[in-house]
Structures are given as C-alpha cells and as structure tokens.
Amino acid sequence: MDTDSSDTDTPLDDDHPDIPHLRFLRALVTVLAGVMIVGLLVLILLIVIRFREGGTTLPALPDAITLPEGAIAQAITAGPGWYMVVTDDGRALVYTADGELTGTTQLPLPE
Incomplete structure (x- = not known):
C-alpha cells in the first residue's frame, strides 16, 4: 500500500x-x-x-375599593386612573382610582 503525505484521511501528528x-x-x-x-x-x-x-397571589387592592358582597377577586388589572377586578362569578368591575364603581360587565363563563 502506497502512503502519500497528502492523504486527507490520516490524522495530524500532535506536534503539527x-x-x-x-x-x-x-x-x-x-x-x-x-x-x-x-x-x-x-x-x-x-x-x-x-x-x-x-x-x-393577586396584588393587593387599594383600600378605597370595596367588592360587592360575596364577590371574590380572580384577576386584577390597573390602568392610569382605573382598576378592573374580575370576580369568581364572571363579572368585570371597573373602579376609578378613588374606589368608585363605574361599570359592571357580565363575562360569558365557559361551560
């Protein structure tokens, strides 16, 4: 078998x-x-x-906000000058920064 130095299959020496x-x-x-x-x-x-x-864990509601009787907060979000609380019975309650309830929307609950 003829060994050529340009063979690419031969490994390089350690000192190369x-x-x-x-x-x-x-x-x-x-x-x-x-x-x-x-x-x-x-x-x-x-x-x-x-x-x-x-x-x-939900963030703490401001002291000015009072939820309706029996409502348990499931989600809370805030914007500039307002808070929205989603309750366990599917209502979205919108409050001003002063704690005044300005709107209520019934959300469709999944079956």
Whole structure:
C-alpha cells in the first residue's frame, strides 16, 4: 500500500501546528457551548424559582375599593386612573382610582 503525505484521511501528528484560524474557531465554539450551558441553567433556575413562589397571589387592592358582597377577586388589572377586578362569578368591575364603581360587565363563563 502506497502512503502519500497528502492523504486527507490520516490524522495530524500532535506536534503539527494548527492553522491560526482553526485555533480561534475552536476557542469560539468552546466559549459558545459554555455560554449556552450557563444560559440553559439560568432559565431552568428561573422557572424553578417562579413555580416555587406559587405565582398565583393577586396584588393587593387599594383600600378605597370595596367588592360587592360575596364577590371574590380572580384577576386584577390597573390602568392610569382605573382598576378592573374580575370576580369568581364572571363579572368585570371597573373602579376609578378613588374606589368608585363605574361599570359592571357580565363575562360569558365557559361551560
């Protein structure tokens, strides 16, 4: 079998110097892999922390807002000068910043 020095299937010797661009590319790929692993670990950590806290607590309503008798808040949202509270019976209650009820809408409940 004739061995040619230009054969591309033969591995390089350990003392053969790398091409400078190849050395830079190898370092770049290694750094990218490390950044991706760290990023994935951070995402997993944030998800675990978020679910450990519960995430279902509603923000506190201002003291000026009083819900109707028997209504339990399911969702709360706020805008400039108004609050909207969605109750467990499917009503959307709109309040001013002073706590005055300005509108009520019955939302269709899914069956």
